[in-house]
Amino acid sequence: MGAQISKTFNKQVTHVVFSNGHLSTWKKAKKSDVKLVSVLWVVRCYDDGVRAEEELYPALNDESNPVLKNKKVSTHRCMQPKDSPERTPENDKRMRKKLNKMMKDLPLKQHISTDVSPIIIDEENGIVYSPALKRSDYMAQRLKDMKEKRENISPTGMCISSPVIIVCLMFQVMRTLVMTSMPTEQQNTVVQVVKALGGFSIVDRVCENTTHVVSGGHRRTLNILFGIARGCWILSFEWILWCLEQRQWIPEEPYELSDRFPAAQICRLQRHLSAGEHQQDLFQDQPAIFVSQHSQPPSQSLVELIQLCGGRVCRTVRQAGICVGRYRGRRPEGTRILSEQWVLDSITHLKQLSYDDYDLE
Template structure:
């Protein structure tokens, strides 16, 4: 039959086509859509109320159920082919669509478009929303003024890697005040030499002790200061890329409560692993009863903007002995 005669065969038909291969991995709807359009039928991309016919073959279960509930014609691809070959509107009841719901394999098999795609792991580097949240959290937690008070037990100079204690600043300030008072007393007393020895003795003892402690603390470096600070927990990273390491450092810096170190030590309570490799830090962490956690824990802490429970992210399946933790780390 000619194309001109074919153009009016299915006039008034609004069809929704859901045709797939037998293994439900390939969509074969396109050629049948073309044939229907050549016969004058309108094609609906969605199963709307205007649809009068559903061409179905190994399609979605939701389409089948909706078509059964609706007052539409549910036909197979054979009906489209017969109408196209004969050039007439063939009776739909001669070519009903079939759906093998009794086969559990075909019934539960998902279509390719419904299967989850292999997407990269979400990190602040490749996820704009997570990066924006991290930046906002860092901005909210940034100090409004210089830390000249004793709000925090330590101040870390990230560029030089030196740890300063506000107590040293206070001791320097008090020493300067005592020095000023001493000078004023000397100016007021015409015989200030008698008191000079007593005051000077007290003054020379206090600053010298502070200076000695200051020199010791600076010479020991940041790691010694962290170990000396009571109650400071440390966290160790292992088997991680540079991007993940930067994320961990930023989250720890924003939420506080931990100091990141390279190796498991006495103060280590958490070991965060980027893979399932059994590294030395993993073994030492298990021996010390530390939490052995996946990188997902860090991401969800970032998502919640607080430290969350560790249990769901513990690598107990990969490292069964990690379940036995020391009582010192609840």
């Protein structure tokens, strides 16, 4: 972007990009009246193509950060793993006592409002779920209510400010994070932050243990769609940068890509509220679906997406009511041939979209 980089502090320096650096560099910059900015300032300048206001992206050091004020200064501390043993309920009596108290209080806090609950109670047949559309509306309303009350449903957010930290420690080995639409430099940053802060393992593909999908852009990738279908957090790379800046996991909600992927919040809330294994039912009422071997994305990925959303997939077109992707062979009368985009767009918006806009005939 036209700037000159200096490895040492000298009179020609006008800006210092400070992220967990030496205290002496901080003091020199303050004494020389040089602008101290965080790495987010560089990112914003690159994204906007113009010089951003430095005051909006101030740098932090250990003295100004209350979280680290009483901690010993260490060179590149945020990139070093902790040497102290991890506290768990098994080796810490205080944590075990808190966990037991939480387990006793847990049934008292589980409550669902009866006037908008998506569950219909049938005395003869037991508990029956209401139609998918009603549940989707309920989840949207529940999400709105939680925002108004500022309920924190973020697993990393709970680790920061809530006594539920014990639960986080118990399950953190199970959580995985996936990167998508991300250049190598950003991937390296994510790897370093995860290694320093812990709590996640990084995998290439969204699986049942994945809770976070971090995107370097706004492209709709397969990992994004799998993340939506499985109820994961869909986050921008800026979340990682702020975690690096604060040297701790911060709440995800401000960095969620909900404008680009509107179904992400609702699916995430459904997973959060589900008692057992999370299962979407977007395609549950659709006829049997056959996926063409020539489809793009690959048929195996489309089949998995459809099944994750409650759809029935058949192996031959003779059994299908819907064929996804181009198919030149014979098919039963009445079978609709739809573009692959019908599946992808339906998942993105969590709606059963009209066939007419995706008909390939």
